[in-house]
Amino acid sequence: MPTAEAIAPSLPLLAVEGVTKRFAGVTALSDVSLEVRPGEILGLLGENGAGKSTLLKILSGVMPPSSGRIVFDGVEFNPHNPQDAKRLGIVTIYQELSLIPTLTVAENIFIGRAPLGRFGLVSWRKMEVDSRAIIARVGLDLDPETPVSALSVAEQQLVEIARALSLKSRLIIMDEPTSALTETEVQKLMSIMGRLRKDGVAIMFVTHRLEEASAICDRMTVLRDGRLAGHLDRDGGPIKLPKIIEKMVGRAASELYARPTLRDVAGDVRLSVRGLRTVRDPQAPHAIVLEGIDLDLKAGEILGVAGLVGSGRTELARAIFGADRIAAGTITLDGKTIAPETPADAIALGIGLVPEDRKHQAIFAALGILTNFSVAALGRYSNALGFMAERRERQALASYRKTLSIRMASPEQPIEGLSGGNQQKVILARWLARDPKVLIVDEPTRGVDVGAKAEVHQILVQLAGRGIAIMMISSELPEVLAVSDRIVTMRRGRITGEMPGIEATEEKLMELMALDQTQEATQ
Amino acid sequence: MTSTTEQSQRSGINVARLLMSFGPLMFLALLIVVFTVLKPSFIDPINIFNIMRQISITGLIALGMTFVILTAGIDLSVGSLLAFCGMVAAVVAKGGTANTLSLSTSGAQGYGWFAALLAAVVVGALAGGVQGFAITRLKVPPFVVTLGGLTVFRGLTLTISNGGPISGFDASMRWFGTGLIGPVPVPAIIFAAAAILCHIVLRYTRYGRAVYAVGGNAEAARLSGLRVDRILISVYIIVGFFAGLAAFVLSARLNSSEAVAGIGYELTVISAVVIGGTSLFGGIGSVGGTVVGAALIGVLQNGLQFNNVSSYTQSIVIGLILILAVAFDRWLKSRVRR
Amino acid sequence: MTSTTEQSQRSGINVARLLMSFGPLMFLALLIVVFTVLKPSFIDPINIFNIMRQISITGLIALGMTFVILTAGIDLSVGSLLAFCGMVAAVVAKGGTANTLSLSTSGAQGYGWFAALLAAVVVGALAGGVQGFAITRLKVPPFVVTLGGLTVFRGLTLTISNGGPISGFDASMRWFGTGLIGPVPVPAIIFAAAAILCHIVLRYTRYGRAVYAVGGNAEAARLSGLRVDRILISVYIIVGFFAGLAAFVLSARLNSSEAVAGIGYELTVISAVVIGGTSLFGGIGSVGGTVVGAALIGVLQNGLQFNNVSSYTQSIVIGLILILAVAFDRWLKSRVRR
Amino acid sequence: QDKLTILGSVPSLGFPFFVHMLNQIKAEAQAQGVNLVESDGQNSAPKQTADIEAALVQKVNAIVISPLDVNALAPAIEQAIQAGVPVVTIDRRVDGVEGILAHVGADNVKGGEAEAQAMVAAFPNGAKIFHLQGQPGAGPAIDRNKGVHNVLDPMKDKYQIIFEQTANFARAEALSVTEAGLAANGKPDAIICANDDMALGAVEACAARNFTDVKIYGFDALPEALVAVRDGKLAGTVEQFPGEQSRTAVQIAVAYARDKTEPKEKLVLLTPIVIGKDNLDKAERLGETK
Numbered sequence A: 001m002p003t004a005e006a007i008a009p010s011l012p013l014l015a016v017e018g019v020t021k022r023f024a025g026v027t028a029l030s031d032v033s034l035e036v037r038p039g040e041i042l043g044l045l046g047e048n049g050a051g052k053s054t055l056l057k058i059l060s061g062v063m064p065p066s067s068g069r070i071v072f073d074g075v076e077f078n079p080h081n082p083q084d085a086k087r088l089g090i091v092t093i094y095q096e097l098s099l100i101p102t103l104t105v106a107e108n109i110f111i112g113r114a115p116l117g118r119f120g121l122v123s124w125r126k127m128e129v130d131s132r133a134i135i136a137r138v139g140l141d142l143d144p145e146t147p148v149s150a151l152s153v154a155e156q157q158l159v160e161i162a163r164a165l166s167l168k169s170r171l172i173i174m175d176e177p178t179s180a181l182t183e184t185e186v187q188k189l190m191s192i193m194g195r196l197r198k199d200g201v202a203i204m205f206v207t208h209r210l211e212e213a214s215a216i217c218d219r220m221t222v223l224r225d226g227r228l229a230g231h232l233d234r235d236g237g238p239i240k241l242p243k244i245i246e247k248m249v250g251r252a253a254s255e256l257y258a259r260p261t262l263r264d265v266a267g268d269v270r271l272s273v274r275g276l277r278t279v280r281d282p283q284a285p286h287a288i289v290l291e292g293i294d295l296d297l298k299a300g301e302i303l304g305v306a307g308l309v310g311s312g313r314t315e316l317a318r319a320i321f322g323a324d325r326i327a328a329g330t331i332t333l334d335g336k337t338i339a340p341e342t343p344a345d346a347i348a349l350g351i352g353l354v355p356e357d358r359k360h361q362a363i364f365a366a367l368g369i370l371t372n373f374s375v376a377a378l379g380r381y382s383n384a385l386g387f388m389a390e391r392r393e394r395q396a397l398a399s400y401r402k403t404l405s406i407r408m409a410s411p412e413q414p415i416e417g418l419s420g421g422n423q424q425k426v427i428l429a430r431w432l433a434r435d436p437k438v439l440i441v442d443e444p445t446r447g448v449d450v451g452a453k454a455e456v457h458q459i460l461v462q463l464a465g466r467g468i469a470i471m472m473i474s475s476e477l478p479e480v481l482a483v484s485d486r487i488v489t490m491r492r493g494r495i496t497g498e499m500p501g502i503e504a505t506e507e508k509l510m511e512l513m514a515l516d517q518t519q520e521a522t523q
Numbered sequence B, C: 001m002t003s004t005t006e007q008s009q010r011s012g013i014n015v016a017r018l019l020m021s022f023g024p025l026m027f028l029a030l031l032i033v034v035f036t037v038l039k040p041s042f043i044d045p046i047n048i049f050n051i052m053r054q055i056s057i058t059g060l061i062a063l064g065m066t067f068v069i070l071t072a073g074i075d076l077s078v079g080s081l082l083a084f085c086g087m088v089a090a091v092v093a094k095g096g097t098a099n100t101l102s103l104s105t106s107g108a109q110g111y112g113w114f115a116a117l118l119a120a121v122v123v124g125a126l127a128g129g130v131q132g133f134a135i136t137r138l139k140v141p142p143f144v145v146t147l148g149g150l151t152v153f154r155g156l157t158l159t160i161s162n163g164g165p166i167s168g169f170d171a172s173m174r175w176f177g178t179g180l181i182g183p184v185p186v187p188a189i190i191f192a193a194a195a196i197l198c199h200i201v202l203r204y205t206r207y208g209r210a211v212y213a214v215g216g217n218a219e220a221a222r223l224s225g226l227r228v229d230r231i232l233i234s235v236y237i238i239v240g241f242f243a244g245l246a247a248f249v250l251s252a253r254l255n256s257s258e259a260v261a262g263i264g265y266e267l268t269v270i271s272a273v274v275i276g277g278t279s280l281f282g283g284i285g286s287v288g289g290t291v292v293g294a295a296l297i298g299v300l301q302n303g304l305q306f307n308n309v310s311s312y313t314q315s316i317v318i319g320l321i322l323i324l325a326v327a328f329d330r331w332l333k334s335r336v337r338r
Numbered sequence D: 001q002d003k004l005t006i007l008g009s010v011p012s013l014g015f016p017f018f019v020h021m022l023n024q025i026k027a028e029a030q031a032q033g034v035n036l037v038e039s040d041g042q043n044s045a046p047k048q049t050a051d052i053e054a055a056l057v058q059k060v061n062a063i064v065i066s067p068l069d070v071n072a073l074a075p076a077i078e079q080a081i082q083a084g085v086p087v088v089t090i091d092r093r094v095d096g097v098e099g100i101l102a103h104v105g106a107d108n109v110k111g112g113e114a115e116a117q118a119m120v121a122a123f124p125n126g127a128k129i130f131h132l133q134g135q136p137g138a139g140p141a142i143d144r145n146k147g148v149h150n151v152l153d154p155m156k157d158k159y160q161i162i163f164e165q166t167a168n169f170a171r172a173e174a175l176s177v178t179e180a181g182l183a184a185n186g187k188p189d190a191i192i193c194a195n196d197d198m199a200l201g202a203v204e205a206c207a208a209r210n211f212t213d214v215k216i217y218g219f220d221a222l223p224e225a226l227v228a229v230r231d232g233k234l235a236g237t238v239e240q241f242p243g244e245q246s247r248t249a250v251q252i253a254v255a256y257a258r259d260k261t262e263p264k265e266k267l268v269l270l271t272p273i274v275i276g277k278d279n280l281d282k283a284e285r286l287g288e289t290k
């Protein structure tokens, strides 16, 4: 592999020239040009549906462009499949995770290139040892023999990052690699990216967390509605957020993460959890076991739940929602003890959950947006005989489409054709349509762009204003700080702290999230 | 995006959809034209009604199978269950197994056609329910459960009838197989009515939506509050019900319930569903497609027989055309999407 | 996490794994014990070798089917392809179809066993390749392509042989079906060798791991740079190859190739694979499981026949036990994971 | 163009027996100068029914059919008769249908009886017997089984059926089943099989164990079985004269369709015989053996 010095820094490693991509009826990219040089990190930014992933997929050989030219290392480059790109040293981390769930972590890392031992046969031992080292680089400590299906989204994302980093590469394409990660992992990734940059590797980096982008990117290319909105350069200091946002949305941005104003949330306790404990679930052997969870959630309140990856926040949500079995403890809703055994029970009682793993747990990929929207509220949109009241259903979808500004072609369009952020909005609409008493949102803005993120936050605040009790799990501390009236922190299946949102700071929360880690260290 | 592009998009997609759903239908039309050119009497109403009657048995089961396959399940037991339900219907109609060979159509020794019909569909639905229960509670994959069912029901049928057929039903029962309403055979009417009913259920009811959702993503369906297990059990009850109904019609048509009835039907039925565009991985498909799929198979068989194509060649041609029909459909879809 | 908990967890998981993979095996052992108690001569070496010889035919195909099902595919054509390859082998061995009826084992009119074997496996692999091509290029689902194959190959077989058998091979060919090496039947040895080979390929080669990857998630496999289409085509070639090999052994064993050979084998073969723990949704399974699955079916059939159980009851018992075996396996797995 | 057209329908062309039958129908039709529409019931009553219906639409002048099932084909045949098309049945009769022009056949029950009697003659002092039955539920399987039991059941103490299993008319299954039977029960004196394919499978199983003196009986007198009889591998096979049945049936049907010639007999019954080494020349298809 040529070193950074071997190539004149002015020569671009990759040049995209006037690339256009059309899907049935949709022009996802139109006449986009950009360049990436060796040893630089190029941020690719834009709202949901701007065409970022589409561009990256074209570069990694997943799909051909409708027109335009790509030059890699001075040679015209027409990848027909991902292998063509891989051969040239273009490595991609896809937005929709592309691990193989039935295989182990080790095998996923070594897919297609398992280490060989005697007689040219696969050496499982070597694979395990090597993969343990590889995942350790991104701070992941788990048994490489674990099947990927047992990992949380965040862990999967880390495995995918680790795999990409272990491949020989000249250009690494990262499509929202941090969307499910917490600060700690993000920091680790940033430092690795810094090292790669020094080694002359070029990186294309997509994120909706603009602070991240601002902190690490050397340059940025911004897309808007599939067109090039402009390039931004680092002039000595990092690129400022308002500048990015202006390019992305085409107008000046207001302050995004407003601190919560002190709202009057003196509602009654709506949901109360006492002594909640879960046991190891055979279906999810890796899951964190909850222990002694006490929690109150008031009507009209937004409770933020912060924690590191694997702290058990998702388990808590699932346990309350009846998706996982509870070993001990009581849950009361509006003063009455409830024991939801299935999500259906919980939903009937007025609890909703937006799960963290959109692809596997929330969307019906091949089904239309309309069906995806109304599935949790079929009773609401049907008559006594069980017939769907489609007109009402469509009207409702149309109104959410407007309030959430969902970008879609038609209610019949399969949801898989939407960008990730727009999918997330449809899922939110699904629960809004049920008008729940308690709404639990697990990473509600994962993969959602800044503008929409602010909209989602606003929606959450509005819902709370209507008396709905909201529990928001998020790995993005700024987000937690921005919308929570009250914040609890979790660590290894226990609640480690609680404070009003007004008083919280990132530092204080981080301390509580890592609490017993420091204790352990001192022991 | 401006509203005009949005509009054009929508209409674009609608035309696409329309054409797509016409994939197998276009192929069916083509076949009919070809056979008619080869031999004009092919489209005699008599022959068309023959074909309708012929496809009604497997067609009825295919309707139920559509529900099952929409949930990403499968039912291999339908052929055996058909035989079993048919035998039960015969026993009820004749009032016992003793008179297996008497063809005396006079003898009203049994409990009449209504009881026979009821017995067939209830037994079918129950058998389906038991299989659905094993699938959801014992967590045994549908393929295994219904493969087990395939041999169990056949064994039960043979045990009931001691291997022989039970024949000779009264005229009121036979009407369901051989009767006409106007010029239209009764089995064809039953099939059409059932198809319309199934279409309405799948397309316009809550339950239908739930079936699609469970097939599209069972975990997401569960987390959206659907009672996935109940829905799964229900689809096996539905296919069992239709196997029972088909058994009744078949027995009425042949004036006999045979222990060897329905052997290999599972494959014919599943092909009708799959050729009709329903995905074996669940969530995608329609009743209309299944009807077209069943008609395609029926027309193909009848048309080849009609042209006196040798039986061996028939096999070869049918196999190739089934593959071609689906390939054509895929090709059309990929064109339209582009 | 402290290192002790981690260690205990890991060993816990290993014990779990071990026990899990023993689910069907434990059931098999149980069956053998029961049958031996019922009639001790069941475990006479003669009978054990009988069983081994009996399962070798469907077992060989099941090995190939394991590859196919691991990719989330299916091959329904294997029974017909077996008949087709067997007929081809017979034509080559006898030098034509003319002498379909002579049983004279002297006649070395043909091209000898090696040419026959070669013809069978090459034709099988080619046929599989063509089907794989239709699946990947025409984008027709495996179920439809191989269902088409099922009727096409049967039609071709009947056409070649005009419905009749071709019989009477020379001793060197017959050895592959009836010979012994020491006390062990040759078909059993062929099966065992093929199973070991397949196990090594699937577990210890990059190709094998790629098969699992494609089945686990084809799209992810493609994104990871695997040539998904080639791998898919290859598994159909493999199952075709094994259908050819099984056809050769079967013809050698029966001293005859019949046009009606292998009817319904697809279901037996697929059950062996599925009972052995391979998921029809791909990505999960093993050759060891398939061998146990095939043995389970073989022992069950032989044991019931051994006890002269009536064929009606046999059907019922076999169906129930297949379901129970898998239910037991699932139950064990859910317990062990806890 | 006023050449007559007849339908020739057999239960399943998967079995050599019926292939022969259809071939004979074809040959006779050619000899008579009539067109033949061929039909393969594919072992399915609805399929054979559908074929008859299609033929009626095409206005065939007569139907020669070996019905898959004595009951289930009755409605279709009734329909043909009502449409004024003469029907001649071969081999198997249909029950309860009035107006069939003629039936030419050999009774499967009688055949089963003949088979068992041949065995009894070979073992006057009694025997231990394996019995391989046909596909459960299939008409010929039921009838042949009945015939065998008609003869043997009254002599239960002398002639014991110690092992009775179905092998579905298939050679490979017969081989496996016989192997299991031999392992479980040791060597029998005789094996009675419901068709030749199964008999030939049983031959292989016995040969593998060197039980060459077991007397094995088949059914259908297929050429391959005749060779085995000649070579002493099979003790006998039941001949039902399917060729003669078929040709006679075609002659009757064509004569009636041409000029309404009523058949001399409405019921032509050929007596099944057991072909052994000594009467091989009686076998219809001896000429096909080499």
Ligand SMILES: Nc1ncnc2c1ncn2[C@@H]1O[C@H](COP(=O)(O)OP(=O)(O)OP(=O)(O)O)[C@@H](O)[C@H]1O
Residues within 6 Å of the ligand: A023, A024, A026, A027, A028, A046, A047, A048, A049, A050, A051, A052, A053, A054, A055, A095, A417, A418, A419, A420, A421, A422, A447, A449
């Ligand atoms: N396979 C497809 N078929 C049809 N339309 C598609 C397809 N893939 C993407 N699109 C459309 O192309 C546009 C761009 O999508 P893309 O996924 O590139 O957006 P993105 O910038 O990555 O958004 P996000 O930030 O939400 O991930 C969207 O309007 C989307 O609906």
Ligand SMILES: Nc1ncnc2c1ncn2[C@@H]1O[C@H](COP(=O)(O)OP(=O)(O)OP(=O)(O)O)[C@@H](O)[C@H]1O
Residues within 6 Å of the ligand: A149, A150, A151, A152, A153, A154, A155, A180, A283, A284, A285, A286, A287, A288, A307, A308, A309, A310, A311, A312, A313, A314, A315, A316, A356, A475
């Ligand atoms: N549905 C699931 N199936 C299997 N394992 C799961 C599932 N959900 C969570 N886990 C496991 O539970 C562990 C804890 O993850 P969990 O999602 O509860 O943490 P969290 O605090 O929500 O953090 P994050 O969501 O950021 O991972 C993970 O190691 C993961 O392996």
Ligand SMILES: [Mg+2]
Residues within 6 Å of the ligand: A052, A053, A054, A095, A175, A419, A420
């Ligand atoms: Mg994207």
Ligand SMILES: [Mg+2]
Residues within 6 Å of the ligand: A152, A313, A314, A315, A356, A442
């Ligand atoms: Mg989580």
